[in-house]
Each structure stands twice: as C-alpha cells, then as structure tokens.
Amino acid sequence: MSLSFTLAPEPEDEARETGRLLFAGPVTFVKGVVAMPGLPPADRVEVCFAGRSNVGKSSLINGLTGRKTLARASNTPGRTQEINFFALGESRYMVDLPGYGYAEAPVAVVAKWQALLRAYLSGRQTLRRAFVLVDMRHGIKAVDQEILTLLDRSAVTFQVVLTKADKVNDATRAETIAQVQAALGKHAAAYPEIVVTSSEKGEGLETLRAIIATLV
16 A cells, blocks of 8 residues: 655644754754764664755754754755764754765765765664655755665655755645655655755744654
C-alpha cells in the first residue's frame, strides 16, 4: 500500500505550547564532531537536519530557536564539515549535519564527511527522525535522492521540510509539493507529512517545533 503524502496540519494547542516551551528554554551548542568516537552520549531523543548546501538549514535552525547566530550560515557551499550537536534543554539533541552536494572542498574531504554522515545515520539508536530540507524553488533533485535512499537503508524515519516558501508564487509552490509527493512514494522510510516553512516569514516554524517536542 502506497502512502499518501499530505501537508502537516497546524499543531493542536497542547503540542504547540509544548514546542514553544522547549524552544524558549535553554538551547546550547554542545560540540562539533568530525569522527564517530566524538559523538556525545546517546542519552536523549535526537533529531537531525540534512539538506544540500545552501538549502537554508542554518536559517531554519536559527528561526526555530529564535537565536540569530546559533547555527552559522555560510555563502560558501560545503563550509560545514562537522556534525554539530545542540542541546534543547536536557531532553533533546538537535543535530546539524554537513550540507551535501556542490561542496567547494577537496574530493578527499568530501568523501570523509560523507562517510561520517553514513556512519552516523546508520548507527545512532536515539535518532528519532531526520528532517530533510528541500528548497521550495527546486524540489527534490538527484543529490537529494541519494540521502533519501541512505535513510531508507538505515531505517531512519525522515520527514521532508520545504524551505524558502516565501520565494515562490502559489503555482510553483503547488508544483513543487506535487513533485515531492511523487518522489517520496518511492521511499519506505518517508514520514507521510510534509512541512512547508519560511524562516524569513516564520511559516511552519510552530508546526516543526511541535513535531520535535512531541517525539518520544
């Protein structure tokens, strides 16, 4: 049976408040990890954010937390070559994965952090969900399919988050959503709700906060 992929609904009041409280509390940078032995203890629920370079990952993390410089944005694709861990209070880790695709970095460096990415995704037992960010202007591309397939193989549930929704008109928005829905039908690990966001306008941020706060 194929899943029907819908847009994530507005959160219920209780979930919305749970999300607000979680992200209004302390959010701290824990560490940047360059090899698996450096991972912090797997002692809490974890979510991670993945996306191709310049998809707006840093802006989304900063928007969710209300902290403008928590995640460092860069105009140079591939600048983030570490797995960056942030603590949401004492109950959650939020993990910023290296951007993939179009990285202006030596081939050996790219290969090393892709290997780290694969090791992390397949070996982190407390990872409850991966959020895969996709630019609303472009939809799912071949480079995204690689990470989606990796998540399938790693049996990690993933949820697509469309970014930069404010940058497109209604027709492009509908076209991209349809393209993403069709692409996700081929992936066993895909969660059946898509979150539409705009870090600039705040669209979808309450929904995403509620999802993260209510994962167990």
